Amino acid sequence: EAGVAQSPRYKIIEKRQSVAFWCNPISGHATLYWYQQILGQGPKLLIQFQNNGVVDDSQLPKDRFSAERLKGVDSTLKIQPAKLEDSAVYLCASSLGTGVVYGYTFGSGTRLTVV
Amino acid sequence: DQQVKQNSPSLSVQEGRISILNCDYTNSMFDYFLWYKKYPAEGPTFLISISSIKDKNEDGRFTVFLNKSAKHLSLHIVPSQPGDSAVYFCAAITGNQFYFGTGTSLTVIP
Numbered sequence: 001e002a003g004v005a006q007s008p009r010y011k012i013i014e015k016r017q018s019v020a021f022w023c024n025p026i027s028g029h030a031t032l033y034w035y036q037q038i039l040g041q042g043p044k045l046l047i048q049f050q051n052n053g054v055v056d057d058s059q060l061p062k063d064r065f066s067a068e069r070l071k072g073v074d075s076t077l078k079i080q081p082a083k084l085e086d087s088a089v090y091l092c093a094s095s096l097g098t099g100v101v102y103g104y105t106f107g108s109g110t111r112l113t114v115v
Numbered sequence: 116d117q118q119v120k121q122n123s124p125s126l127s128v129q130e131g132r133i134s135i136l137n138c139d140y141t142n143s144m145f146d147y148f149l150w151y152k153k154y155p156a157e158g159p160t161f162l163i164s165i166s167s168i169k170d171k172n173e174d175g176r177f178t179v180f181l182n183k184s185a186k187h188l189s190l191h192i193v194p195s196q197p198g199d200s201a202v203y204f205c206a207a208i209t210g211n212q213f214y215f216g217t218g219t220s221l222t223v224i225p
Binding site for chain 1: 119124149151156157158159160161204206212213214215216217218
């Protein structure tokens, strides 16, 4: 089974620039998550989609972050404009459903450095 | 507010010995607890889980223990192997929300 695909693997941008990350979940996985992991911290949920609807975006900094999941498959996460503190690994994960019994698979992440 | 805590940022263990990774939590409403393993430049991978109604779950070399009265979770790896060297995150779930600890970096010395 193919895993969760993310691109790019690495990105370096200057502050105030824009950046976008892409995630392709496991085929058939209805639930998709974006996490932000800052060095030395655990992953923090940014947004959760169920199909193409948003379930939870309470921790998404909506003034600069946006995410969409058109057609309930691929998803993009955008930061505009980026700040230095956005430097982190952005992880995408997917699962069949919202319960733990369905398992939970992470992608390899995108490492963002804002300079 | 950190609801799941891993107070040891790093741990070194000799190959063949037992590795014990600890995790504390504050929310008594957590339903499930999980351990994830993360290699550099890769996403976390699921390792083992335990329901809040159990106190032990074993899978091969990995055993997770849950002490609800102490709100404490531990992962035992026996015997430890060099390939186990990674960062281990504990996570807890209530409803649809995952809460992750800050991770413990395990180094297994050959």
